[in-house]
Amino acid sequence: SVDKNISLSDVSMTISCFMMVVLFINLLLHYKLLKKYQRICLKALETNSYEEFEKFKKDQEGNQVLFRDFKDQSLNQQMFLFYFTIRDLLYSLILTTLFEHPIPQTVLMLFMTLAMVVYLFIKKPFEESIDLIQQLVYEGVTLTVVVFVFGQAIMDRMGTEGRLTRIRLGKGIIMLNIIFNYLSLAFMGFKVLLIFRDGYLAYKEYRDKKKSLKQVKNISGSVRSSFSGSIDPSTQM
Numbered sequence: 683s684v685d686k687n688i689s690l691s692d693v694s695m696t697i698s699c700f701m702m703v704v705l706f707i708n709l710l711l712h713y714k715l716l717k718k719y720q721r722i723c724l725k726a727l728e729t730n731s732y733e734e735f736e737k738f739k740k741d742q743e744g745n746q747v748l749f750r751d752f753k754d755q756s757l758n759q760q761m762f763l764f765y766f767t768i769r770d771l772l773y774s775l776i777l778t779t780l781f782e783h784p785i786p787q788t789v790l791m792l793f794m795t796l797a798m799v800v801y802l803f804i805k806k807p808f809e810e811s812i813d814l815i816q817q818l819v820y821e822g823v824t825l826t827v828v829v830f831v832f833g834q835a836i837m838d839r840m841g842t843e844g845r846l847t848r849i850r851l852g853k854g855i856i857m858l859n860i861i862f863n864y865l866s867l868a869f870m871g872f873k874v875l876l877i878f879r880d881g882y883l884a885y886k887e888y889r890d891k892k893k894s895l896k897q898v899k900n901i902s903g904s905v906r907s908s909f910s911g912s913i914d915p916s917t918q919m
Contacts, residue, residue, distance in 0.1 A: 716760050752807045762807040784835035795825045816869045823862050830855050
């Protein structure tokens with residue numbers, strides 16, 4: 683919205699429009715990048731030659747956040763981040779334009795959240811199971827909050843006072859927001875532990891290989907010494 687009584691309103695609106703253009707350009711580039719990835723990946727599978735595919739991933743090293751953590755068996759799986767971004771944009775649009783119509787607002791948000799949950803269950807887009815579980819938990823919390831808000835909107839439409847029920851729903855929303863924050867910390871902590879575990883396993887594997895290589899060298903040295911001794915002229919005389 684533009685308020686002509688505020689001197690910086692036009693500047694704010696101009697910046698907003700510019701950022702929207704940048705956003706849509708980025709979404710378009712995101713989609714084109716994934717399409718190109720799928721095309722090169724399919725070609726590599728058909729020809730059994732992965733040079734072009736590896737070169738593409740190396741060239742796009744700075745953009746790997748867009749596809750690195752997602753399965754690449756299909757375009758829909760890789761486009762999770764694309765869908766997630768659009769869903770968040772629609773959330774913002776609904777919250778800022780339908781605030782005087784809470785029932786349509788919550789119904790649309792409920793539908794989008796359910797659609798995302800179904801997508802996650804069917805496509806399972808994440809490479810790591812922990813990432814899928816984390817996203818499903820977040821969607822579950824969001825879905826519960828939307829249902830609570832929808833209940834309050836229904837009560838408003840019916841003219842039901844239900845003071846105790848409203849208090850319980852409000853406290854439930856507050857508790858869910860607190861749980862959401864602590865869940866984020868818990869998942870972050872768990873992922874840090876996984877990183878340490880992977881690092882330890884990699885170090886252990888490196889140490890075992892080094893130990894095995896040392897043993898092979900010792901055995902080879904012993905064999906060479908024995909062989910040299912067996913052909914020593916002095917021993918034969």
